[in-house]
Amino acid sequence: MLKTTHKIFLAFLLVLTVTFGVQAQESEQAEVAAKGVEPGSTEGAETGSADPAVIDAGAALFKNNCAVCHSAGSDVIVGPGLKGITGKRSEGWLIKWIKNSQALIQSGDADAIAIYNEYNKQAMPSFASLSDDDVKAILAYVDAQANVAAAAPTTVAGPEGAAPGANVGTDAIGAIGGYLDIVLVVLIIVLIVLVVTLLLITSLLKNYLNKNRQLDEADNEIVNQRFDFSKIYKSKAVRTLVLLIFVVVLVDLGLDKMMGIGIQQGYAPKQPIAFSHKLHAGEHQIDCSYCHTTVYESKSASIPSANICMNCHSQIKKESPEIQKIYRAIERNKPIEWVRIHNLPDLSYFNHSQHTQVGGVECQTCHGPIQEMDVVYQYSPLTMGWCIDCHRETPLNTEGNAYYDNLVKLHEQSSKGAFTVASNGGTECSKCHY
Structure with missing residues (x-):
C-alpha cells in the first residue's frame, strides 16, 4: 500500500511538471514566432532574403499606412490580404498601385480596374509621399511575414492579429x-x-x-x-x-x-448633430483637411465651423432634420457644441502638424478607420506607452535632408536598426512634457 501510494503521489507531481514544461515550451515557441525567428535559429538571423533593417522599416510603414485596411496575411479587412502579393504582381506595378491607385485605374490598366470593381469601387488612398524604397520595404515586410507564418508550427495569436492600435503601450x-x-x-x-x-x-x-x-x-x-x-x-x-x-x-x-483610469478607448459620445464620417469621408471621399482645416498647419486639428458645413448644405439636403440644426445654430449665432472625443492630459504636449505635415502620419494611424465610422469613437488608447512604442518603431525619412547626415552616420555606427523617431530623441521626457 505504501509503494502504491508513493507511485500515485509521484505520478501527480510528474503530471504537474510535464504540464508546466509544455506550457513553458509553447510560450517560448510563441515568443520566437512573434519575433519572426525559427525555433533553434540564432537571434538576428535574416527572414527571407531582405535586409533586417529594411524589413523593420517596412513593418513600421505597414503599421502606419496599410494596417487599417490590409493584413499581411490572407485575412480580408477592408482590402485584400497581402500574403503572396509579390508573386502575383510585378514590383513596378505594385509601386504604381500603392502610390496612386486611381491614376493606374484611369490609365486603363486591366488588373487595376478588376481590383477596383471587385472591392465595390472603394478608392484606395494615394501614398504619393512614399518613395519607391519605402514601398519596397513594405513589400519586403509582407514577404517576411509570409515566411514566418510558413515556418511556424502553429499560428500564434499576437499583436499582428489584433486591430491596429491594440497595443495600448502598457506592457x-x-x-x-x-x-x-x-x-x-x-x-x-x-x-x-x-x-x-x-x-x-x-x-x-x-x-x-x-x-x-x-x-x-x-x-x-x-x-x-x-x-x-x-x-x-x-x-x-x-x-x-x-x-x-x-x-x-x-x-x-x-x-x-x-x-484603466483615464483610458477612454472606445469612447463614443452622442453628438448634437448625427454627422457620419462614413458618408462624408468614406462614400464621398471628402479629405479630412477640408473640414479640419488646420490639421497640417497647427497644433490642433480644429473643429469645423458651421460655415464649412454650409458650403455644401446650403444646396444639399436642406430639409433634413439634422441639417436644420445647423441652420438654427447659424440663426442664433451660436457654435455647434460638439463633444470632444480625443482628450490628452494637460501635462502632455501634442502637435498635429508635426505628425501630419512633417512626419507624414496618416489620420487613420491614430484615429483608426475613420472613413468607416458612422459614429466616431476613440480608436487608440492614447497612452504614453502607446505613443512611445510608435516613436520607437517609426523610421524617419532623412533622405535629402542634410540636417540628419551626421546623426544617421552616428546611428549606423552604434545600431543596425532603422533610424527612428526615438533615435532622434523622440523618447526624451521633454519632448512631450515641458
Whole structure:
C-alpha cells in the first residue's frame, strides 16, 4: 500500500511538471514566432532574403499606412490580404498601385480596374509621399511575414492579429497583471498538492495502524472515524491559503481597474448633430483637411465651423432634420457644441502638424478607420506607452535632408536598426512634457 501510494503521489507531481514544461515550451515557441525567428535559429538571423533593417522599416510603414485596411496575411479587412502579393504582381506595378491607385485605374490598366470593381469601387488612398524604397520595404515586410507564418508550427495569436492600435503601450502593467496571475495559479496548485498530500499521509497512517497495532475500542473509533470535511475549512493553514488567494484576486482585479483610469478607448459620445464620417469621408471621399482645416498647419486639428458645413448644405439636403440644426445654430449665432472625443492630459504636449505635415502620419494611424465610422469613437488608447512604442518603431525619412547626415552616420555606427523617431530623441521626457 505504501509503494502504491508513493507511485500515485509521484505520478501527480510528474503530471504537474510535464504540464508546466509544455506550457513553458509553447510560450517560448510563441515568443520566437512573434519575433519572426525559427525555433533553434540564432537571434538576428535574416527572414527571407531582405535586409533586417529594411524589413523593420517596412513593418513600421505597414503599421502606419496599410494596417487599417490590409493584413499581411490572407485575412480580408477592408482590402485584400497581402500574403503572396509579390508573386502575383510585378514590383513596378505594385509601386504604381500603392502610390496612386486611381491614376493606374484611369490609365486603363486591366488588373487595376478588376481590383477596383471587385472591392465595390472603394478608392484606395494615394501614398504619393512614399518613395519607391519605402514601398519596397513594405513589400519586403509582407514577404517576411509570409515566411514566418510558413515556418511556424502553429499560428500564434499576437499583436499582428489584433486591430491596429491594440497595443495600448502598457506592457509594464500587463507584466504586473501576468505575475499576479502566475502567483494565483501557483497558490491554487500548492493548495491542491497540500490537500492531496494530507489525504495520502492520513491514508498511510490509517492503514499502518489497522494492520500493525492492536487498537482498543476508543483508539479504533478515532482511527476509523468518518472523514470530517469541516476540519478542512477550520484548519488555520487552509484558511490562510484561501485568504491569501482571495487577497491576490482582489489586488489583481483592482490593479487592472486602476490602470484603466483615464483610458477612454472606445469612447463614443452622442453628438448634437448625427454627422457620419462614413458618408462624408468614406462614400464621398471628402479629405479630412477640408473640414479640419488646420490639421497640417497647427497644433490642433480644429473643429469645423458651421460655415464649412454650409458650403455644401446650403444646396444639399436642406430639409433634413439634422441639417436644420445647423441652420438654427447659424440663426442664433451660436457654435455647434460638439463633444470632444480625443482628450490628452494637460501635462502632455501634442502637435498635429508635426505628425501630419512633417512626419507624414496618416489620420487613420491614430484615429483608426475613420472613413468607416458612422459614429466616431476613440480608436487608440492614447497612452504614453502607446505613443512611445510608435516613436520607437517609426523610421524617419532623412533622405535629402542634410540636417540628419551626421546623426544617421552616428546611428549606423552604434545600431543596425532603422533610424527612428526615438533615435532622434523622440523618447526624451521633454519632448512631450515641458
